[in-house]
Amino acid sequence: MGLKDRPSGTCRSGVVEVNGVQVFAGLLGPEEQAALVEDLRAVVARAPMFVPVTRFGKRMSVSMTSAGKYGWCSGAGGYRYEPRHPSGAPWPPIPERLLALWREVTGLERQPDSCLINYYREGARMGLHQDRDEADFRWPVLSVSLGDDALFRVGTTTRGGPTRSVWLHSGDVAVIGGPARLAYHGIDRIRFGSSWLLPFGGRLNVTLRVVG
Ligand code: SIN
Numbered sequence: 001m002g003l004k005d006r007p008s009g010t011c012r013s014g015v016v017e018v019n020g021v022q023v024f025a026g027l028l029g030p031e032e033q034a035a036l037v038e039d040l041r042a043v044v045a046r047a048p049m050f051v052p053v054t055r056f057g058k059r060m061s062v063s064m065t066s067a068g069k070y071g072w073c074s075g076a077g078g079y080r081y082e083p084r085h086p087s088g089a090p091w092p093p094i095p096e097r098l099l100a101l102w103r104e105v106t107g108l109e110r111q112p113d114s115c116l117i118n119y120y121r122e123g124a125r126m127g128l129h130q131d132r133d134e135a136d137f138r139w140p141v142l143s144v145s146l147g148d149d150a151l152f153r154v155g156t157t158t159r160g161g162p163t164r165s166v167w168l169h170s171g172d173v174a175v176i177g178g179p180a181r182l183a184y185h186g187i188d189r190i191r192f193g194s195s196w197l198l199p200f201g202g203r204l205n206v207t208l209r210v211v212g
């Protein structure tokens with residue numbers, strides 16, 4: 001299936017571009033969102049969420065875990081991809097539904113080998129950063145929003161460049177790729193309790209990447 005084969009009416013408002021990052025608003029309908037949450041629940045059961053520490057030793061406000069060959073980890077040694085969860089167990093496989101979404105949206109044969117799952121509780125945010133721990137920036141990063149609305153800020157590829165912001169809603173899918181692959185981006189805040197998708201509120205963000 002390709003993007004154009006999606007049943008009409010699924011996409012509420014089409015594609016929005018924010019400093020080169022493409023946002024497919026409302027790409028995922030309610031059933032697909034709920035199914036993805038179930039998939040992610042199964043991943044978290046095997047690879048529990050943990051709170052990462054920045055390289056400056058500060059606890060992040062998001063919790064995270066991963067699926068796939070590589071998972072993103074951080075700590076005093078900096079940021080890196082690891083083949084294992086901090087427990088020592090390998091990461092669970094990336095759910096098939098997410099792999100299908102990657103194929104559909106990117107049209108790429110190459111599969112992602114890393115799936116980072118971030119959970120934003122009330123008050124959580126993520127500062128402006130570049131995704132640059134992957135080996136080859138020709139591969140895009142695909143980002144899926146589930147749950148509460150989030151204010152997504154996108155800058156240019158230079159630190160301190162002008163930024164633009166857009167609210168991401170549950171079911172939105174963003175592609176950070178092409179000339180915007182190294183664009184600075186972050187989440188200023190979430191609107192806690194704005195979605196019914198997650199029983200305890202908050203927001204899940206899933207990013208699929210080619211790391212190796
Ligand atoms: C990230 O940059 O890793 C997360 C972006 C988001 O939560 O939408």
Ligand code: FE2
Pocket residue numbers: 129130131185
């Ligand atoms: Fe990022």
